[in-house]
Amino acid sequence: MDGLNRITYLRTLLFFAFGENPLLYLSLTVSVLSVFLELAAMTTMLPLSMVAAGQPLPEEMWIVKVVKQTNIELNGRSLFLVFIALFGLRVVTQFVGEALTLFLSKRLLSQLATRAFATLVNVVPLKEVEKASIGSFIALVGDESFRASTLVIYLNQLASLVLLSGLYYAAILVYSPAVGVSLFVFLVVSFLAMYESFRVSHRLGIRQVEQSKSAGSLFLDALNGLRSVRAFSAEDYVTEDYRRQMSSYMRTLFSIDLISLLTRLGPALLLLGAVATVAVLPAASARFSMEFAFIVTVVILLMRFFPVVGQAVTVALRVVADAKAGRDVTKLIREYGEAAEYGVARAVLLGRVERLEACGLDFSHNRERTILKSFNIAMECGRSYALIGLSGSGKSTFLDLLMRFYPVEQGRLLVNGVPIEKVSIGELRRRVLLVSQETTIFNDTVTNNLRFGCHVPFDDLERACRIACIHDFIVGLPQGYETVLSYRGTNLSGGQRQRIGIARAIVRRPDVLLLDESTSALDVETRKVIVRNLLEEFRDRIVLFVTHDGYVTSQVTHVFDMAAINSAERIDVVSRSQFTQEQVN
Secondary structure: OHHHHHHHHHHHHHHHHHHHOOHHHHHHHHHHHHHHHHHHHHHOHHHHHHHHOOOOOOOOOHHHHHHHHOOOOOOHHHHHHHHHHHHHHHHHHHHHHHHHHHHHHHHHHHHHHHHHHHHHHHOOOHHHHHHOOHHHHHHHHHHHHHHHHHHHHHHHHHHHHHHHHHHHHHHHHHHOHHHHHHHHHHHHHHHHHHHHHHHHHHHHHHHHHHHHHHHHHHHHHHHHOHHHHHHOOOHHHHHHHHHHHHHHHHHHHHHHHHHHHHHHHHHHHHHHHHHHHHHHOHHHHHHOOOOHHHHHHHHHHHHHHHHHHHHHHHHHHHHHHHHHHOOOHHHHHHHHHHHHHHHHHHOEOOOOOOEEEEEEEEEOOEOOEOOEEEEEEEEEOOEEEEEEOOOOOOHHHHHHHHOOOOOOOEEEEEEOOEEHHHEOHHHHHHHEEEEOOOOOOOOOEHHHHHHOOOOOOHHHHHHHHHHOOOHHHHHOOOOHHHOEOOHHHOOOOHHHHHHHHHHHHHHHOOOEEEEEOOOOOOOHHHHHHHHHHHHHHOOOOEEEEEOOOHHHHHHOOEEEEHHHHHHOOOOOOOOHHHHEOOOOO
């Protein structure tokens, strides 16, 4: 079954590669032409050796016919020039074919990595993302995309190498059936001797992937948690762990390359043993005795045949190892990409969001504990809301469902009366915006951090910053709005990061603004000003604060208590006043 899955993976990868890059057909054609040119060039060795030995040339030889038709004098010089011309064309076409394949493989790498990343960012459910480590996704988008693009090169090379070795074998079999049969037996013995190397290479390939993933996760975890690492004096622990993992990774890579080297040199050793046997045994020598010209031709063909076979075996080994050890990055693109396209095609156009309703929502992150149970809530434009409750009661989970970070498991979540799963994710997130407690800051200018991909006039940015009470701080920076912020906003305080996040949301002017403890790091007076500004700015839209702050709950028009909602077996959405209070102290 695993072998069938790998074949399916290779077929899918090739369909994707050739579908996205039709020039691969040209590359393959040029490679095949190059193979035939080499064989044509090498077959001129027989007439050349016959001329060197002073023997007459048979009229039925193709090279003799070609030279005669060109009215060129048939001699060793003209045959040698034909050989040079053919081999020169072989080198040129080989260069063109391989250069084109290399270019297309790098292009394929870019296509796979960017589309996989876009799929992860846009449509893969958070549940799926949270199941795996960060290193796993880095390996998928980085290492696996590189592995897939390299596989396309290997498969292209393998096709031409198999064709070339097959043609050489056919030529040897025609010149001497005895040598051809002996060569076949030799190849079978070599294959059986090297079969174990394929199995070992497969196991090492799987180990290589796991080690790369593990080292990548440790690297990122250590950098992201550098403050904690240093605070607990754990620098030596993480560096030693990383050194140990990289040493194991290096040994695995060395083992793979060593097996590849043995695979290339093993057949040569077997061949030397066979030749020595023929040379030592008189009967064998007599059986293979031939004319000098014929011996020279066969030897030349064998000298080219074995390196080509060695290359083919090496490439095949890499294909098998990578195909078995690799994860199908195209599966991610196909499954979620097609689902996203299907969803967009069937999506309902929302228009302005006037009403949000949750009707009997049930949700749990795992089977042991239900977060939301028969959850009912309704919100309308022109009103402001606060959602209160103990930590872990499901406040943030409800916001995640509104943003479609998680699918609705049971019950209904309606936007303007339309089930949320029928609404385009892109349109939903343009109209419903979530500001989290932790604001992500990028190593970029303040302006770009505020715009965050939203192209708005600078005046709108400045106005949003004034509403969020961050304008005066920004203009006091060395380059004002063009000041470059540090990675993760380390040159900002928690309150400054939160205010930039709020300004980033205001700029987009959503129909629904969700704030999940987004003012928790602010001082009291600044928080009051910002809350009043937000309620004024969004007075004709929907604002929902998830908060423990009594001031915020005193300013909104409705307060929802998670304890009251989750404890009710059945609550009519219309009569939500059952669990609404005007002020919470």
